[in-house]
Amino acid sequence: MSRVKAAVFASGAGSNFQAMLDESDLACEIVLLICDRPGAAVIERARKHQIPVYQFDPKQYATKEAYERELVTVLKKARVEWIFLAGYMRIVGSYLLHAYQGKIVNIHPSLLPDFPGKDAITQAFAAKVDKTGVTIHFIDEGIDTGPIIAQQTVDMYPDDTIRSLTKRIQQVEHKLYPKIIKQLVQNEGEL
Numbered sequence: 001m002s003r004v005k006a007a008v009f010a011s012g013a014g015s016n017f018q019a020m021l022d023e024s025d026l027a028c029e030i031v032l033l034i035c036d037r038p039g040a041a042v043i044e045r046a047r048k049h050q051i052p053v054y055q056f057d058p059k060q061y062a063t064k065e066a067y068e069r070e071l072v073t074v075l076k077k078a079r080v081e082w083i084f085l086a087g088y089m090r091i092v093g094s095y096l097l098h099a100y101q102g103k104i105v106n107i108h109p110s111l112l113p114d115f116p117g118k119d120a121i122t123q124a125f126a127a128k129v130d131k132t133g134v135t136i137h138f139i140d141e142g143i144d145t146g147p148i149i150a151q152q153t154v155d156m157y158p159d160d161t162i163r164s165l166t167k168r169i170q171q172v173e174h175k176l177y178p179k180i181i182k183q184l185v186q187n188e189g190e191l
């Protein structure tokens with residue numbers, strides 16, 4: 001039986017994408033990488049694993065709906081059922097959300113609702129909190145506001161730098177995201 005097909009959306013380095021590829025038991029097959037930043041390092045990771053890449057430049061389209069219509073065509077053609085955002089630094093619009101209702105998941109490097117948006121790790125560091133963490137959630141039309149699926153706390157130490165804190169948060173992300181993906185896919189969206 002063929003496995004459920006998933007696409008990953010990413011804009012940057014792609015360490016979470018890599019963690020999914022390195023997981024031998026993800027319960028789904030990543031059949032497509034969608035990247036909105038031509039030249040992003042994540043593209044090379046996909047190429048090394050022979051995963052098709054769909055690159056697009058949002059600036060070339062008049063509206064968000066215009067590029068999302070194209071993305072949905074590409075996703076449906078590849079029979080994608082799940083979308084995992086992994087460092088995709090763009091708000092998903094209503095067209096894509098409705099096409100994949102309840103099937104788009106994001107990872108965010110803070111304990112939401114604290115520190116949504118960009119630079120969550122820097123925000124937590126500047127706030128001198130003693131705990132931050134990682135959140136995995138379904139997305140909705142807000143910025144990092146959808147229903148929470150899982151959270152894991154990461155301690156912040158007095159001698160932490162943004163770099164050391166980022167490293168510790170990403171170590172948690174790389175374990176937690178593949179684990180939650182597997183559970184979601186196996187349970188068809190229920191945990």
Ligand code: GAR
Pocket residue numbers: 010011012013014015016017086087088089107108109117118119120144170173
């Ligand atoms: C990850 O830490 C992810 O949580 C964060 O971007 C990083 C991407 O790293 N996402 C957000 O901030 C979303 N608001 P990666 O490209 O190495 O996976």
